[in-house]
Amino acid sequence: MAERCAVVGVGQTLLRSKRDDVSIPGLVREAAKAALADAGVGWDDIDAVVIGKAPDMFEGTMMPELSLAPALGAVGKPMFRVHTAGSVGGSTALVAAHLVAAGIHERVLTVAYEKQSDSDAMWALSVPQPFSAPLLAGAGGYFAPHIRAYMRRSGAPEHIGRIVAVKDRLNALKNPYAHLHLPDIDLKMVEESVMLWDPLRYLEACPSSDGAAAMVLASEGALGSPAFPPAWVHGMAMRSEPTMFAGRDQVSPRAGRECVADVFGQAGVTRPREQIDVAEVYVPFSWYEPMWLENLGFAEPGEGWKLTESGATAMDGDIPWNCSGGVLSSNPIGASGMLRFLEAAMQVRGQAGEHQIDGARLALGHAYGGGSQFFAMWVVGAAKP
Amino acid sequence: MSAPARRPVAVVSFAQARNVRREASRNEVELLMPVVSEVFAAIGASKDDMGFICSGSTDYLVGGPFSFVTALDAVGVWPPRAESHVEMDGAFALYEAWVLMQEGAIDAALVYSFGRSSPGDVTEILALQLDPYVTAPLWPSPVALAALQAQALIDAGEATEEELAEVAARNRSAARANPNAQVVSDASPEELLADEYVVAPLRRHALPPITDGAAAIVLAAGEKAREWRERPAWITGIDHRIETHALGCRDLTRSPSTALAAERAGLFEGPPVDLAEVHAPFAHQELIVRRALELGDAVTVNPSGGALAANPVMSAGLIRIGEAAARIWAAESERAVAHATSGPCLQQNLVCVLDASDGAVVGGGA
């Protein structure tokens, strides 16, 4: 019963530590207008707007979609707000895609953003809870113990994280939108950066960014004449599991494994390393690349780090991951997931510029959030499914 | 306008927590858990039957980020489930579930929401919904904004203070029959008019109570719906629309977004509804919504007592859908409309048309 759905327009803002040149409406409009221009459509051609962002406390505004409605041309239209923690950028895109796939709308604008510099995200994440002792220090403190568990489980040597940190930052040099541009980055620089949450060093963690991402999704009958060919949605899936429970595998969560099995099943992918040409995967801390390589079935359990070490995930490798520089180079939290989905679409549309993988036909976009418990993924392709 | 045929999806189960001024002992998980188990038990279903789960809530009511994350523990999402969350009223979570079910792969979905207005000062908190640059810094209370709207209505000659009192009296007296209601009263409109103004022209009775609550609904498609409920409440159309945020750019006496959503949901096609559950936190807003929905005098409005009897923010809209569906199950209604609102002065509105027959499934979007 589902209709075909395609990405016909993408837009993103410059991702920077502080975008004080624009307001929040200005920021989301910057991305939205770019996506409309890329799709070759105007505001009137949009049937509905689906917006996502991470916790409202990041900017100190409650349900900001209400005040953003006019800036996004949503007046008189359906406006929908998604929040699924760090995976929100991905799940927002999926809600928009479902509106098209279900035949509800022909053309949907989806937007995700974060303007972290407007407030103190670290504070928002660490709102003191009564009766508890404040021990954590942001997301890194949460994820570092799981990284240690992965290292123990896989026997991965400690330099693997540094390889990812360097690779993604070198990729970011080819992406003008990326927040971090570190031309001098090398393994030594990462190794010498300050240890934040042992075993995680400063340069192995994502930055804090302002930025927005937007896409125009269209049904087969409403593709219009976009600047680049459409990126067809071949599969989409969301999975969630509880934050903590007895016996939970926090290194390779089952929700991630089942989500990718679902999305690959829909897209007919049985040998991901061969069939997927390029992947944009949510890697906010370096070690999550080998961890997700295993979780997503690109490598056998315990073998992901060997793939990273071999250079397979570099731009000239056989399965390039995060050619855009990924979350390690830009992290406007609420938009980070959508940027993965959007970059995957850019690759199969052939519009990724310097970080384009030649001839990319099938790409994976991935986002995760919460305590590695919320997953959103899609597979997009150059060919009509 | 001809809308494409939609897959018949029905509301088949509904449960809510007893609405109270302050839930002092239970946390969100403990508040939701019995509601979720009740919504399943009522139809002999379990979480394992659900192809999708969607919830609606907002962090600012709770006072901490990611409040929906722990709330999920009330369901037991293991093995992992397709699941999503909206920072909106649960009625919009229901909309998302309905959309996914249209694609045909999912036959049943759980929708839930929770909202506790008691932990903080809800009038301060709701001010943070306003434009953060020019309006929120003034910290206008939602009551003051609603009063602006009520005054505009009165000045336009479309309502009187007596009519506001009549709306309040009727809702709170109807609430006598609702075991989950928080505020019930047999006071006459005349008696209510003796109330003091909170913000003129709104007297105490025209305001919603502050409520802690939670609700859950099960949606099912086709045969699954008939298996679980003898007389399912079929969603024949559902749509939502938003207006501009700038109050000065709106005609506050009208709700064009409600009217448009109603039209797109097919409310004005087919036989008229006999029952409406409208989400009007302030008494005068019921008058505005009634007009936008073109409800005649024969329509029973808010037999549950509506948001004037209990207003758990983020759940009150979902509860309207559940209450309307329950009347269809009970054969007290053939065709009903449920309405949910969000934002200051009815900025965003959702309309859901429910029918005892699945023959009239049309609307939504396009």
Add this chain to the structure above:
Amino acid sequence: MSGAEAGTQPVTVLETPIHLDYVFTPGIAQSIFLRGLARGVFLGQRCPTCGKVYIPSRGSCPVDGVATDEVVELPDTGIVTTYCVVNVPFAGQAVEIPYTCAQVLLDGANISFMGLIQEVPADQVRMGMRVEAVWVPPDELGPSLASVKYFRPTGEPDALYESYEEYL
């Protein structure tokens, strides 16, 4: 800058202080845990469906979605399943950096919780290390995790990796 010139400059920063007070409701299950801490004991709760012991319980077994209503007293001892060393200063930090923040799995529990490790240099903390709780003096005990001063090594041999692997 003259007043007229200033009038043409865009406003780039607007400060809106937001202060909101909330009443926190830990809930029935967490209150049991917190009252245990006030007595200097760890109280976990068992799921009637799967039999797993949660500490602290937020009220439900996240797997089964049912109330964990059987209270189980747990010992002060357990193991470090995994940990990190925090070097990041942040507002409200209770301990001087660097410090070791560990997932502690109490003996008899089926879930670990976060605890501070002290009386051992950070570089000597290990996965599988046996630890015990050090409580604040009795007159300082209260319904808060602050009642647990920290965990320290017991000196017993480390637990085998296989014995706690499923808790990672």
